[in-house]
Amino acid sequence: MKKRILVVDDEVTLTRMVKLNLERTGDYEVRTENEGAMAVPAAREFKPDLILLDVMMPGMTGDEVAAQLKEDPLLADTKFIFVTAIVTKSETAQAGSNIGGNVFLAKPVKTEELVDTIEKVLAG
């Protein structure tokens, strides 16, 4: 059974590219959202196994989205991977402390690396 991946990023082209590459592997069913606020209802409806979440988005940020979803009992098992354009220790520490124990990936990320990380997180 294909794993469900929700990709949330304000960059429309990027979400389309990620969808293309992930679905091409044949292992994933991918849905994309380009606004933080839309991610919560989309997740409740789509019930993803894993959410790829951009940290810095206008409006609702990635950590706010994650915090809301974690409170939903139906989505308690959903895994997250945070994707950020600014990789520094201070940035990840800050986001990590808000959300706790989650995996971060730095843009630009290669498809191969992305798939490896998704598999690792889903397995863990």
Add this chain to the structure above:
Amino acid sequence: MQPSSRASFFNLLGTLLLAPLLCVCVSGVQAQQASSSVPLSQAEKAWLQQHSVIRLAPDPGFAPVEWFNRQGDYHGITFDYVQLLEQRLGVRFEIVRGKDWSDILATAKAGEVDALSAIMRTGAREQHLVFTKPYLTLTRGVLAARELDPITRVEDLRGYKVAVVEGSWMDEKLDEYTGMSINHFQDLATALAATSLGVTDVTASALETMAFTRRDEGLTNLQKVGELDHEVALSFAVSKSVTPLAGILEKGLASITSAEAAEIRARWIETSEQPFWQKPVYRYSAIALLVLLLACMAVVIAWNRMLNTRVQERSRQLEEAHIQLIQAEKMESVGRLSAGVAHEVKNPLAIIQMGADYLMEVVPDEDGAKEVVADIGDAVRRADTVIKGLLDFSHSDKLALSSGNLNELIEEAQRLVGHEFRQRNIALNTHLSPSNPQIQMDANKIKQVLINMLMNAAQAVGGDGEVNVSCEVVSIDANSSNNAFQVGEPALRLRIVDNGPGISEENLVKLFDPFFTTKPVGEGTGLGLSVSRNIMELHSGVLDIGNAPEGGARVTMDFRIEKEDQA
């Protein structure tokens, strides 16, 4: 003034002061030696035998003709005559000191003294005294403290308050005129002082004696306003009771040659009114003033030079501070921009990366298509490296400090770059002092700096080169002092010296500019050195790059040593 020049000045001054004195002494001796026998008659010789001591009363205040100085010694022209007369006549004069001139005249008239030594012959005096021929003539004149119409005759004094010495020839002369305002003083000094202070208008007396007293008393405001048409002819006078003495003195005076007389006169009287600038006191003062002026100038010049040096030093410091400020501003703006740029550039890079990944899967491997896609992926990685550099730059102001061993860090960095060095066949030699102290540092960031420097060195020497790394405690010397360290302060110094071509003067000044690089496009971001320097400055250390004296580039990293480790 230097001690040597000061000494020579006093030598000169001493010589100038002593020279006239020596002249006086020498001429005095000559005068005494030029003695001649005086042809006295038998009667005169007999008289002298009976009168071996002659009481002589000089005028006590008639300088420079005769007077008693402050020590009570008899001095002056007449004294010199008296000395010659004693030698030549074989007599001894007993000096009787009177209170003042009037007193002396009175004693002489009363026959209480035998002789007076400097007296003007007048009809009144001849009633009591017998005079020799005059031996000294002086000029009558008038001094005043203000501008007056020229005075050439006694009549011209009418209308002025005239100061004279009581009982003097002038006093007697003025008595002959009616309507004169005459003020009597005991001595000449008091008379001149009265005129100097404006109590009297003029003082009338012999010009020579007035000039002498004026100088002696410092009455510099008195000036000659005229010469009177009368000379003062001074003679010896004897009491009528000792009349033969007049003839004896006459013969004694006649034995004194005109040359001797001129010498004596010159010794005590300035022959003409010397202009003030020719007077020795003025000359010595002028020399002293000149020397003082030169000394002041020397001090001013030295002071000026010192100030100039200070100004230059200060300007240099300001210039350095200005350059540092510009550099700091440059860094700050780069840091500010880099975070924003990184975010904006990373999203498109991510899209390109994903696009390339997709294409790599779908394009057929023909006409080098997959190679093109791989190139796109490489380009993304290069761009990403630049962005990472920018982010390091913007976040390099935060340190995670802990105590660490720099030697170990150097060895770790050496292992990390070892592959690169071996590939290029470059020898990497280390000389690390085992006693190096632990230092406070952010090990990751210092490692980043070390790798950066080592890789730069490897690229600089090219192939088959040599890079030497040393680390030891040094004492900061004047050449390497800077804002971070004082001269003499200890520092842990790490040096990386390569045997490459070194760095051109042109590039040296731009080394630490952000984005400045000499590497081929794609091999360097131009941020490494500015980030490295920033990291060293955050450690309160110094990163300096220059050329080694023996050639090749030389990196110097000075680290602060903790106080307890300095001992």
